[in-house]
Amino acid sequence: MIATLFFPSRAAAQQNVSSESTEGSTGAVVGGAALGMYSGTVLATVGSLIPCTRTYEGPACVRPAAIAGGLIAGISGASLGAADAERVEDYFVAGVIGAGVGGAALLAVQPFLERWSWADVGAGALVGGAIAASGTGAAIGFGAGAIAGLATWQLIPAMKLPDAAAVTLFGLAAGGIGGWVFRAIDAHDGAEDAESALLSFTIRTN
Amino acid sequence: MDVRAPVGACASAANVDVAWARPDSEGEQSRLDDWCSATGKPVVRQPASAYPAGVLDREATPAGGPVPDRSDPFSNTGIDPVETLIVATWNIEVGSGDLYAFLEEQIGYSCESARNVNESRVPFVLLVQEAHRASNEIPAIPEGVSLPSAIGRSSARASRSDIVEIADRCGLSLFYAPSMRNGAEVEGEIPEDRGNAILASIPLSGHSAIELPLETQRRVAVAALAHPPGREPIRVVSFHLDVAANMLRVITTGNSTRLRQGLGLASALEELDRGHRQVATIMGGDVNSWSEKESVIRHLTERFPESPKATAEGTRGSYPTDHMFLRTVEGSKVSLDEGSYRVVPDEYGSDHRGRVLTVSFVGS
Numbered sequence: 001m002i003a004t005l006f007f008p009s010r011a012a013a014q015q016n017v018s019s020e021s022t023e024g025s026t027g028a029v030v031g032g033a034a035l036g037m038y039s040g041t042v043l044a045t046v047g048s049l050i051p052c053t054r055t056y057e058g059p060a061c062v063r064p065a066a067i068a069g070g071l072i073a074g075i076s077g078a079s080l081g082a083a084d085a086e087r088v089e090d091y092f093v094a095g096v097i098g099a100g101v102g103g104a105a106l107l108a109v110q111p112f113l114e115r116w117s118w119a120d121v122g123a124g125a126l127v128g129g130a131i132a133a134s135g136t137g138a139a140i141g142f143g144a145g146a147i148a149g150l151a152t153w154q155l156i157p158a159m160k161l162p163d164a165a166a167v168t169l170f171g172l173a174a175g176g177i178g179g180w181v182f183r184a185i186d187a188h189d190g191a192e193d194a195e196s197a198l199l200s201f202t203i204r205t206n
Numbered sequence: 207m208d209v210r211a212p213v214g215a216c217a218s219a220a221n222v223d224v225a226w227a228r229p230d231s232e233g234e235q236s237r238l239d240d241w242c243s244a245t246g247k248p249v250v251r252q253p254a255s256a257y258p259a260g261v262l263d264r265e266a267t268p269a270g271g272p273v274p275d276r277s278d279p280f281s282n283t284g285i286d287p288v289e290t291l292i293v294a295t296w297n298i299e300v301g302s303g304d305l306y307a308f309l310e311e312q313i314g315y316s317c318e319s320a321r322n323v324n325e326s327r328v329p330f331v332l333l334v335q336e337a338h339r340a341s342n343e344i345p346a347i348p349e350g351v352s353l354p355s356a357i358g359r360s361s362a363r364a365s366r367s368d369i370v371e372i373a374d375r376c377g378l379s380l381f382y383a384p385s386m387r388n389g390a391e392v393e394g395e396i397p398e399d400r401g402n403a404i405l406a407s408i409p410l411s412g413h414s415a416i417e418l419p420l421e422t423q424r425r426v427a428v429a430a431l432a433h434p435p436g437r438e439p440i441r442v443v444s445f446h447l448d449v450a451a452n453m454l455r456v457i458t459t460g461n462s463t464r465l466r467q468g469l470g471l472a473s474a475l476e477e478l479d480r481g482h483r484q485v486a487t488i489m490g491g492d493v494n495s496w497s498e499k500e501s502v503i504r505h506l507t508e509r510f511p512e513s514p515k516a517t518a519e520g521t522r523g524s525y526p527t528d529h530m531f532l533r534t535v536e537g538s539k540v541s542l543d544e545g546s547y548r549v550v551p552d553e554y555g556s557d558h559r560g561r562v563l564t565v566s567f568v569g570s
Contacts, residue, residue, distance in 0.1 A: 045457055046457070048460075049457075049461050053496075053500055053501060054497050054500055054501070055499075056501055056505070058460070058462060058502070059459055059460030059462040059465065060460070115352075119452055120454060123454035123456075123457055126454075160496070160497075160524055160525070
């Protein structure tokens with residue numbers, strides 16, 4: 001017997017109609033758009049913070065980046081929902097888990113912060129949810145960004161640790177938003193969702 | 207910014223003739239007053255040794271006492287005009303930095319010999335951040351007021367002098383306005399507050415305390431008119447911006463913390479200028495910037511167009527956190543000495559290195 005803990009509808013689909021293709025729905029289009037917009041907006045904000053702080057425009061430069069990120073991921077999310085409702089459901093659940101992890105992380109570091117408030121926990125949840133909802137794209141982008149950032153930090157004397165952090169966060173944002181685009185393309189091409197293997201927890205008995 | 211007398215908890219600080227500027231928002235004012243309620247009163251010191259010979263007789267200003275706000279009481283006094291003025295800025299990490307050594311080695315000012323009024327004096331202004339004052343006159347901490355952690359109490363320096371003691375010992379003019387309490391009350395220890403200060407070997411007048419827009423901690427910039435002997439006064443400003451706001455505010459405002467505070471300070475200075483004759487302004491402080499290209503530095507440089515070029519040279523470790531800005535006015539006889547802007551090579555016990563520049567006076 002196979003029981004999927006987090007995605008029962010997917011488990012049922014795998015058990016009963018393994019060869020049947022998935023379908024979209026109006027609700028999934030709206031949900032995918034909302035989820036993508038939220039995830040893309042937060043990721044683009046986080047990714048543009050440090051670079052924008054070094055421009056004359058400052059915060060005014062973060063705003064268009066956030067809008068662009070939200071639009072790209074939102075449109076991709078809507079497109080994904082039109083092709084495969086189950087994937088939207090999966091990414092939503094992943095986002096909820098990520099929000100819990102993000103909030104818990106901010107709770108855990110409370111003893112080390114001079115000033116702390118529940119707003120910080122909310123912010124941790126907001127960011128955690130956005131990252132988790134964007135899935136492997138954000139993870140790949142973060143990893144690539146971290147490697148590139150650390151390498152340039154070590155190789156170029158003028159680069160400092162915040163520059164490495166900026167490259168890392170930019171990678172996270174670009175990877176996450178790019179991930180939404182590739183998800184939508186994959187769903188329309190009928191390709192299997194590689195991320196479901198990472199998201200699903202299966203328990204086998206007998 | 208609202209330029210007016212302090213209200214609320216800060217009203218108790220009006221023991222000296224200090225003009226106050228603060229954000230317009232009532233919500234911000236209320237929270238600023240909470241921070242203010244745990245601090246003592248601003249300090250103005252005007253020792254006899256800071257005055258050129260003959261000025262005191264005319265001005266009859268009591269040494270160590272309050273100085274009324276007069277726009278230009280000290281210039282054109284018939285004494286030999288000075289050629290240059292040294293201005294430095296330094297975050298002294300709440301008593302950790304050795305100011306005596308800094309003054310002697312970087313400015314050429316010996317506190318030991320400074321008590322002799324007749325000795326030739328180096329005209330200088332030192333803009334100090336994270337100055338502290340220890341005093342039993344600092345009020346008890348009101349209930350419910352949030353306090354920052356103490357800084358500097360575990361300093362390696364055996365003799366940790368507060369800013370008032372330093373000014374008295376060195377015979378310097380002082381304007382100090384606390385921004386916040388320096389940690390919670392410790393039994394058996396004298397209460398402390400901390401904030402920005404101006405130390406000068408020349409007279410100061412027109413003292414102004416500017417509460418910056420509240421982001422994380424209360425920050426009070428201090429401004430005053432410095433009077434180089436025989437010259438027009440120059441407004442000098444010491445300020446310190448927040449490091450960062452909380453995570454939610456960083457995300458929702460696009461990390462506008464330091465830009466908002468910097469622009470608030472610039473606006474307040476413009477309002478102060480509106481009420482007086484316009485004078486050249488030199489501003490120095492701890493911007494808490496990671497890069498010399500940060501938006502707040504770009505905006506302040508635009509508003510202070512004669513500023514020395516912001517450099518990437520580290521003043522806190524490898525980070526260029528401290529900067530100086532200069533704005534002259536039409537017909538001004540002040541100009542920056544090219545090549546004089548430098549980072550002090552030693553921290554002198556603080557966690558920051560200072561910056562120093564020299565301005566020259568043109569004509570007589």
